Amino acid sequence: MRTLKYAILGLINRNSMTGYDLMKVFNLELVNFWYAKHSQIYPELKKLTDDGLITYETVLLGDKLEKKLYSITQEGRKDFLNWLAKQDQLEPTPKDIFRLKTFFIESMTREEMLKQFYYQLDQRKAKLKKLETSMSQHPYSKEISDIASPEYGDYIVLKGAIMREHTYIDWLKGCIKEIESFTKPHF
Numbered sequence: 001m002r003t004l005k006y007a008i009l010g011l012i013n014r015n016s017m018t019g020y021d022l023m024k025v026f027n028l029e030l031v032n033f034w035y036a037k038h039s040q041i042y043p044e045l046k047k048l049t050d051d052g053l054i055t056y057e058t059v060l061l062g063d064k065l066e067k068k069l070y071s072i073t074q075e076g077r078k079d080f081l082n083w084l085a086k087q088d089q090l091e092p093t094p095k096d097i098f099r100l101k102t103f104f105i106e107s108m109t110r111e112e113m114l115k116q117f118y119y120q121l122d123q124r125k126a127k128l129k130k131l132e133t134s135m136s137q138h139p140y141s142k143e144i145s146d147i148a149s150p151e152y153g154d155y156i157v158l159k160g161a162i163m164r165e166h167t168y169i170d171w172l173k174g175c176i177k178e179i180e181s182f183t184k185p186h187f
């Protein structure tokens, strides 16, 4: 499934925008949880246009610069809403290098284990702090309380991320505590 297709349709469904606007939203908002390469976005816009799911008008920006302003077509909106309504099966657990290393922990010394876990813990704490800062400034928690707003979607995604990081941190701390309390002679 071309998920990027739906990310783009979803954004254009909110507002008509140029490729540049779209890129900005990707870089500022979606990038938090949905990374896309710049090089993928323009070809996808072309495909969506060719398929009649979006259309564009050429607008003049300033004196000379022509830009394509994309809007969603009726067919595009139908496709997007169908995709939204579809129920998704769980995907396999995303790959995580640290988890794989953890699996092979028996080949590390106790010192290496702790070093690795403390480093992950530092990074996770920093990430959580960033997320919590975003939450404290989030427009939904401040002034909007309408679940039918784009801000609500971002807010609940962010809330989920904060909960996930708390759980991850608890797991790291639990492992550290266990490793530190373990005193087998060969350590």
Ligand code: FER
Binding pocket: 032, 033, 130, 131, 134, 154, 155, 157, 158, 160, 161
């Ligand atoms: C945000 C929404 C989601 C945000 C971060 C996320 C920094 C992170 C999501 C994740 O890590 O799963 O507004 O702001």
